[in-house]
Amino acid sequence: MDTDNNVVVKTTNLTKRYGDQTAVDNLSFTLREGEIFGFLGPNGAGKTTTLLMLLGLTRPSGGEALVCGLDPVRKAKEVKRLIGYMPENVGFYPELDAIQSMEYIAALNAIPESNARKRLWELLELVGLQNDAYKKVANYSRGMKQRLGIAEVLLKDPKVLFLDEPTLGLDPEAALNLIDLIARLKEDHNMTVLLSSHHLHQVQKMSDRVGIMIEGRMVAQGTLDELSREKFGLGDKTYSLEEIYLKYFREA
Ligand SMILES: Nc1ncnc2c1ncn2[C@@H]1O[C@H](COP(=O)(O)OP(=O)(O)O)[C@@H](O)[C@H]1O
Numbered sequence: 001m002d003t004d005n006n007v008v009v010k011t012t013n014l015t016k017r018y019g020d021q022t023a024v025d026n027l028s029f030t031l032r033e034g035e036i037f038g039f040l041g042p043n044g045a046g047k048t049t050t051l052l053m054l055l056g057l058t059r060p061s062g063g064e065a066l067v068c069g070l071d072p073v074r075k076a077k078e079v080k081r082l083i084g085y086m087p088e089n090v091g092f093y094p095e096l097d098a099i100q101s102m103e104y105i106a107a108l109n110a111i112p113e114s115n116a117r118k119r120l121w122e123l124l125e126l127v128g129l130q131n132d133a134y135k136k137v138a139n140y141s142r143g144m145k146q147r148l149g150i151a152e153v154l155l156k157d158p159k160v161l162f163l164d165e166p167t168l169g170l171d172p173e174a175a176l177n178l179i180d181l182i183a184r185l186k187e188d189h190n191m192t193v194l195l196s197s198h199h200l201h202q203v204q205k206m207s208d209r210v211g212i213m214i215e216g217r218m219v220a221q222g223t224l225d226e227l228s229r230e231k232f233g234l235g236d237k238t239y240s241l242e243e244i245y246l247k248y249f250r251e252a
Pocket residue numbers: 018022023041042043044045046047048049050
């Protein structure tokens with residue numbers, strides 16, 4: 001319901017056109033507090049564009065987006081404060097170590113130095129980088145960089161995390177590691193997460209609900225059981241997210 005105060009993100013007919021191409025087409029979905037929402041879809045489906053509109057970084061062509069009840073365009077500063085956004089290609093200064101890198105982010109977010117010090121070590125521990133804190137980021141593996149990226153977006157204590165394909169390019173072990181970390185953020189810190197990823201097996205394990213976006217339209221959203229029933233009908237068999245995804249994809 002619209003009035004639920006546990007709604008973190010709500011879009012209604014959100015649309016983005018680039019010229020005569022519609023990147024996001026009348027998208028309506030809700031993200032609730034404390035849930036992990038798996039945001040799925042092939043490349044070019046409109047996932048990143050949706051995130052950018054929610055962040056107030058690109059203007060919708062139509063419809064409405066609300067983050068904690070706030071319009072991301074009109075309340076740009078407040079909304080950016082609420083969202084911990086990890087883009088697809090996180091940029092780092094390779095010459096800095098993890099501590100310096102986090103101190104820099106803390107300063108950008110105007111977090112007082114005395115608070116930042118303590119928090120920074122807590123976060124490095126949370127993401128499992130406490131023993132690599134003084135190593136240059138240039139020497140980090142991709143998985144370590146992604147975990148550092150998550151520590152950095154957590155610095156400002158966001159209400160919700162937007163993770164745009166954080167597992168892209170990771171080997172299976174590193175991807176699993178990252179997914180475990182995200183699941184712990186939910187379990188231990190009640191973090192709300194909008195996660196786009198192609199690692200369907202992992203997404204299935206950790207997501208409360210998923211949305212499947214194809215060519216700008218959310219063709220399905222719900223729990224695995226709901227989508228399974230919607231697409232395959234009633235029955236005893238439990239379908240995997242991959243089976244469900246591919247069926248939606250092929251029939252779109
Ligand atoms: N700034 C832009 N200008 C023009 N077209 C864009 C722009 N950004 C994205 N698009 C197009 O919008 C569609 C959706 O892209 P995107 O949101 O990046 O998809 P996804 O993140 O799901 O891979 C694609 O066809 C893409 O080429």
